[in-house]
Amino acid sequence: MNGMLPWAISFALIAVALAMIFAAIRLLRGPAAEDRVLALDTLYVNGMILVLTLGIQFGSRFYFDIALLIALFGFVGSAAMAKFLLRGEVIEP
Amino acid sequence: MTMDEIPFWADLLGSLLLISGGLLTLIGSLGLLRLPNLFARMHGVTLGNTLGLGCVLLASILIASIHAERFVFQEVLITLFMISTSPVTTILLMRSGIYRKRADTEKEPVSGQDTN
């Protein structure tokens, strides 16, 4: 009966999917390696937002766990890549 | 749990939060394409990282609390995590960008490959 939320969810899904496409374009095109790491960072945050939106749509709490895991692994990945670009080594002795 | 038993105000507020979150994320990623160089692009990413994500998390808290008929705020964990980690990545990338740019210009002052 109150049909506003499904529309908003669809809108948010489309917007975030478009945002992921933009980030993917920058990932493929980026002139420097930093641009690609930045695009990958954006891509995982956007993916997390997408999963959270899907969680709202399906009303399931499992999507929250997926989003938390994406946040954890995404941070480790992009921090390691940024550290590698900065120092040439991830874990320094 | 079906969608058609949430009150009107939650419907309106959740929709507003979701729409603004989606729009902010979209604009932030659009900044990746429209802004001219690496350092400027980083600002666009922060947009989706802070308020874009925050709006969607608030909407998720709201809808989940209404469905479960109690206050569910596990999403605060993601907020705390992102607040403490996303600056780390950004600062590391910023410093490596500065460092590598300086290393480039010291080696060859007119570098054709770096279009920044």
Added chain:
Amino acid sequence: MKRWPSLTLFTVILFALWLLLNDSLAPGQLLLGLILTVIIAASTAAIRPLRAHPHHLLTAVGLLFVVLIDIIRSNIAVAGIILGPAKRRFSSGFMKIPLDLRDPYGLAALACIITATPGTIWAGLSPDGGTLTIHVLDLQDEGAWVRTIKQRYERRLMEIFE
């Protein structure tokens, strides 16, 4: 026993995070969380190099709201720049700010605040700790940025940590 105060705060925060993650208040979870947090806090106490001395917690709450309002405001400003005409998108650059804050935890908090606010990114601190370099997307008025950071954030952080 010298480390006791900050150790308990750390333990309480870890314990709350554990309960939040499991989303339950069952006695088993309480017991497991208590054992785990005490072990983790005791084993990490050895590798924490410095102790923070936060006080004026009311100022910290005020700072939280100031930062929230600034994040919302600068989100709108940066969105306007990205969608706006091309001329405004090319006005980014680095600028230097003199800094009086010396406490390492205060500096870490300042770095988080500056980077989390869209439009400004922390780019480095001079070796003597007296000059801060930030990157600003909308570099029209350097004085306004210096005033914002010194009066809105640094003054409150110095109250909290020093």
